[in-house]
Amino acid sequence: MARRCELTGKGVLVGNNVSHANNKTKRRFLPNLVDVTLQSEALGRGVRVRCAAAALRTVEHRGGLDKFLMVAKDGELSERMLRLKREVTAASAPETPAA
Template sequence: MARRCQVTGVGPVSGHNISHAHNRTKRRFLPNLQKKRIWVKELNRFVTVKLTTSALRTLAKNGTGELAKLITSGKIKVR
């Protein structure tokens, strides 16, 4: 499965490790993904999604209504 948030679409970004001598080597910054089982009241069932911690905080603040819209529109595949 890809390292991508199912809600926000955030994925890995690239950058450099920079040594004290200023030598640069390529590296990847991975998002903080968590697999979470969330009760969606609108769908009356649990949904397992992979999302970033910032998206999880946004869902906690705004509710699961937006998540239900994404699932019913087919933008998020759920098990």
């Protein structure tokens, strides 16, 4: 499983450990990923997501998973979240009466 946030696309960064003697060795900076279940009001069910802790704060700030997905750029979302975004869009769109 990739170490990448499904909502923001945040992934692993690479850098150096620098010792007091200025020796440099490669290291990895891992994102703080958490497994959570977020509720979708439009779909009426929970969705399991592996996302960064900072992304959770953003989801809460924007008013929930549905509103976060509507504003999110498609390039940042995972394939699974893109499918969910389409489902949410279809479920929340007002139904037009047949003429």
